[in-house]
Amino acid sequence: MKKLITILAISLVSLLHAEDPLAFRNDSAAVANDISFSHLSVFLEGGEIYPMGDLMDAVENALYGGVGVRYTYWENVDGVVMFQYAYFKPMTDIYYDGVHQFMGRVGADWKWQLIHPVILGAGFTCSWTRADAEQIYYTKRGGTLTDNETEFGWYARISLPVFKYKEYSAGFHVMWEQLWTLPERSNMLSAGVSIERSIW
Amino acid sequence: MNSFIRKMISALAVSASFAFASIDAEMEGMEVVSRDDGTFLIGSPTFYFDRALGAGGIHSESELWTPRKLRYRQLFNRLSVLPSWDPIETPSVWMKTGNEVGDLIYQDFLTDVEDRPINRTPILEVGARTPLFHGLWATFRLFQDDHYCFRSAYAYRQYQTDGQFSFFGENWPMFSSAYGGLGYTNDFINASVLAGMEYMWIFTESSRWIPVQYKPRIEARADFGNFSTTLVYENAEYQNHSKKENGERKEVNGSVIYSCGENCKRSMLQLSAGLAFRFVNDDGVVYTALENDRVLWPFLEMRVRPMDKLKFDVMFGVNDRDWLVQDSVEYQVPAFDKMNITVGAKNISGTRLNPIADTHEFFDGDTISLTASGRMNLLQGYVRFEDSLTNFLGFGLRGSFWAEHGAETFKTEKFVKDEIYTFRHGDVDRINSWIKGVTGEFWLKLWYGEMFNFTALTGFERIDGDEKRFEVNPAEFFVAFSADWLIKKMFRISHSLRYRSDAEWNLRSKDPFIVKGDWFWDATFEQRFPKYGITLAGSIIQALGKEVIETPNGDYSRIRFFCTAKKAF
Numbered sequence: 001m002k003k004l005i006t007i008l009a010i011s012l013v014s015l016l017h018a019e020d021p022l023a024f025r026n027d028s029a030a031v032a033n034d035i036s037f038s039h040l041s042v043f044l045e046g047g048e049i050y051p052m053g054d055l056m057d058a059v060e061n062a063l064y065g066g067v068g069v070r071y072t073y074w075e076n077v078d079g080v081v082m083f084q085y086a087y088f089k090p091m092t093d094i095y096y097d098g099v100h101q102f103m104g105r106v107g108a109d110w111k112w113q114l115i116h117p118v119i120l121g122a123g124f125t126c127s128w129t130r131a132d133a134e135q136i137y138y139t140k141r142g143g144t145l146t147d148n149e150t151e152f153g154w155y156a157r158i159s160l161p162v163f164k165y166k167e168y169s170a171g172f173h174v175m176w177e178q179l180w181t182l183p184e185r186s187n188m189l190s191a192g193v194s195i196e197r198s199i200w
Numbered sequence: 201m202n203s204f205i206r207k208m209i210s211a212l213a214v215s216a217s218f219a220f221a222s223i224d225a226e227m228e229g230m231e232v233v234s235r236d237d238g239t240f241l242i243g244s245p246t247f248y249f250d251r252a253l254g255a256g257g258i259h260s261e262s263e264l265w266t267p268r269k270l271r272y273r274q275l276f277n278r279l280s281v282l283p284s285w286d287p288i289e290t291p292s293v294w295m296k297t298g299n300e301v302g303d304l305i306y307q308d309f310l311t312d313v314e315d316r317p318i319n320r321t322p323i324l325e326v327g328a329r330t331p332l333f334h335g336l337w338a339t340f341r342l343f344q345d346d347h348y349c350f351r352s353a354y355a356y357r358q359y360q361t362d363g364q365f366s367f368f369g370e371n372w373p374m375f376s377s378a379y380g381g382l383g384y385t386n387d388f389i390n391a392s393v394l395a396g397m398e399y400m401w402i403f404t405e406s407s408r409w410i411p412v413q414y415k416p417r418i419e420a421r422a423d424f425g426n427f428s429t430t431l432v433y434e435n436a437e438y439q440n441h442s443k444k445e446n447g448e449r450k451e452v453n454g455s456v457i458y459s460c461g462e463n464c465k466r467s468m469l470q471l472s473a474g475l476a477f478r479f480v481n482d483d484g485v486v487y488t489a490l491e492n493d494r495v496l497w498p499f500l501e502m503r504v505r506p507m508d509k510l511k512f513d514v515m516f517g518v519n520d521r522d523w524l525v526q527d528s529v530e531y532q533v534p535a536f537d538k539m540n541i542t543v544g545a546k547n548i549s550g551t552r553l554n555p556i557a558d559t560h561e562f563f564d565g566d567t568i569s570l571t572a573s574g575r576m577n578l579l580q581g582y583v584r585f586e587d588s589l590t591n592f593l594g595f596g597l598r599g600s601f602w603a604e605h606g607a608e609t610f611k612t613e614k615f616v617k618d619e620i621y622t623f624r625h626g627d628v629d630r631i632n633s634w635i636k637g638v639t640g641e642f643w644l645k646l647w648y649g650e651m652f653n654f655t656a657l658t659g660f661e662r663i664d665g666d667e668k669r670f671e672v673n674p675a676e677f678f679v680a681f682s683a684d685w686l687i688k689k690m691f692r693i694s695h696s697l698r699y700r701s702d703a704e705w706n707l708r709s710k711d712p713f714i715v716k717g718d719w720f721w722d723a724t725f726e727q728r729f730p731k732y733g734i735t736l737a738g739s740i741i742q743a744l745g746k747e748v749i750e751t752p753n754g755d756y757s758r759i760r761f762f763c764t765a766k767k768a769f
Contacts, residue, residue, distance in 0.1 A: 020289060020290050021224075021735065021766065022290050022292060022733055022735065022766060022768040024689065024728055024730050025730050025731075025732075025733040025768055027689065027730060029689065030689035030690070030728075030730040031730045031731050033688065033689060033690075033730075034690065034729060034730045034731040034732075036690070036729045036731065036732070037729070037732070051306070054307075054310060055306055055307075057310060058306040058307070058309040058310050059306050059309065073690070073691075073727065074688060074690070079727060088306065090306075090309050091309070092309045092310070094309055099306075106736060106738070106763070108727075124725075124738045124761075124763065126763075127305065129305055139313055140313070141308060141309060141311070141312075141313065142308050142309055143308070143313070144303070144304050144308045144316070144319075145304075145305070145308055149303050149304070149305055150299055150303065150322070151299070151301065151303045151305050152298070152299060152301060152761040179305060180301035180302065180759075180761070181301075181302065181303055181304060181305050181306075181307050182301075182302035182303070182304065182307065182317040183307060183311060183315070183317060184307060186305055186306060186307060
């Protein structure tokens with residue numbers, strides 16, 4: 001019977017949609033081992049973003065600010081969700097002053113026990129942009145950003161929370177991000193400071 | 201769906217998850233995009249060619265009617281999971297969004313307008329199902345897939361509709377669907393009534409995309425005892441705005457099936473029987489027709505199990521126009537019990553692969569017949585062997601031979617060019633000679649508990665016969681490497697790397713439309729929170745491969761990324 005099922009499975013794999021993707025919550029061992037959200041903290045951060053590669057000719061360095069939530073995922077691994085904002089000014093002759101950019105990131109941070117307090121993180125990022133323009137000239141350079149444009153990518157980040165006081169911590173971070181744009185990928189480096197407060 | 205079918209499906213799904221990496225589909229019914237065991241060519245969410253390499257015959261799976269597709273959608277003459285009206289069974293909320301990668305963002309400042317890459321387009325889905333309240337529950341779902349749509353939207357399709365043709369945005373997506381409704385579930389009955397509206401582009405035999413707006417669509421289902429019943433009402437509006445054509449189809453369709461219950465399944469003879477039906481009433485220009493405006497399709501399923509290791513399955517359907525038989529026999533060779541050898545044979549015979557589909561299409565004064573006289577006959581014999589060498593390593597192989605006579609095909613009389621598209625005139629016809637095929641598949645599996653499993657799978661197929669040109673000459677070779685990691689039962693990585701050789705569409709353009717072979721990589725990264733019933737997932741689909749059009753008059757299959765969040769109640 002097992003073999004029959006496997007044979008059928010090969011031809012009927014389109015039925016996979018019937019599987020309950022949330023069935024893992026019925027696994028009592030998985031639930032017992034789940035320490036997620038046992039700690040949760042929020043943070044504020046700010047810094048500067050440096051366009052890299054060919055983007056250096058496209059936009060100026062920009063200041064950014066944001067908020068985030070950090071939660072326990074495994075013992076040495078935190079889950080992180082971040083929202084950030086920056087205003088990018090064009091380097092070239094574009095008919096508007098700048099572009100609003102909102103960034104959402106979901107990823108994980110690994111707390112390196114050997115070299116305390118280094119935290120290495122990575123995850124996916126999504127940037128939503130909209131030009132600060134009154135008029136829409138789609139056929140001019142920069143025109144695509146007068147409509148909403150979104151692009152996904154990935155990031156890698158090193159954080160150094162060197163200061164700690166009661167439930168507060170603060171430190172520096174450096175982040176590399178790549179958006180999957182065309183004709184070339186878009187790379188940016190950012191550096192900043194953050195202050196974090198543990199909630200529980 | 202009745203409990204037997206549901207159990208069968210979940211058994212299949214569980215076993216399938218060992219055979220294949222569980223890449224998340226961008227939408228329910230789009231699993232074919234990441235399948236790696238045959239020829240899967242996607243022209244749009246509403247039209248694709250899907251044929252597993254060992255399946256036998258030259259048709260694709262979605263062209264064939266079977267009783268398990270009773271609740272599939274009838275998209276012209278194909279049966280499709282998408283757009284799915286199957287209520288999600290787990291009380292939960294979910295949302296999904298993504299985009300084809302490759303927008304410009306600040307590259308726009310550096311790129312000449314004429315050098316801009318074509319716009320990339322998103323997907324969107326939100327939905328919820330409530331927990332039971334005295335057996336009552338409610339659900340809603342809004343979903344739209346804007347992939348595979350942009351090139352044809354502004355080059356052709358926008359002129360066919362009067363204004364916007366979707367719930368969101370201006371991309372002219374190939375479908376956009378929204379519905380909501382109520383259900384009632386207890387130990388004896390599982391019933392639901394859903395109502396909604398849908399925009400859809402349906403691909404036809406003439407190779408046209410026809411816009412259809414379902415306004416409204418209402419679907420009622422009730423499963424009780426060993427019975428499953430479905431009743432659907434559709435008011436479908438047709439239009440070609442540039443030609444000032446309008447039409448309307450009011451359709452009632454559905455099915456009732458009695459399935460073999462728990463007691464019956466223990467007996468030697470297992471019987472199920474059912475009826476599928478469609479009644480239509482066309483007004484104005486509808487572009488397709490169903491003969492006599494109705495089809496009634498009674499069918500019978502039978503399984504005979506004279507002994508544990510031997511079983512016969514038969515499905516037989518017949519009405520005044522058509523008949524269709526699908527039967528199989530399978531035997532586990534007892535002499536080689538430890539080696540797990542199975543031999544089997546299957547047969548599909550009938551006058552039509554999908555006897556409940558429309559019978560005619562109307563195209564520029566021409567009537568395209570969607571039925572062919574005579575019958576088809578497909579025979580396949582196979583042998584399958586699988587063995588576990590240790591508790592972490594297994595391998596298997598499957599070889600088959602098949603022969604088909606009277607295969608459904610299309611006899612093209614004329615091609616017509618229009619803007620970016622090529623259309624065809626002609627009729628559905630038969631290949632009245634034998635087509636023969638031999639297939640071989642080999643797989644190797646490695647696993648470590650439930651933490652890790654890896655499958656390497658390869659297959660080849662050689663097709664021969666007097667007729668060499670089919671609608672699709674499928675890929676002759678594939679190889680796929682897929683793996684699932686589940687770390688600490690909380691973090692899942694599923695990915696698959698695969699190669700498919702060239703496939704060729706022969707009958708929808710004057711010169712063959714060749715889909716070049718290529719490598720693809722798909723991956724899903726998922727955070728699970730078992731205590732809270734939450735998942736957060738990101739998936740990359742169709743990476744590595746060159747972005748090409750995979751079906752005639754289809755649109756580009758692009759690298760895309762989407763993320764999904766779900767919370768179970």
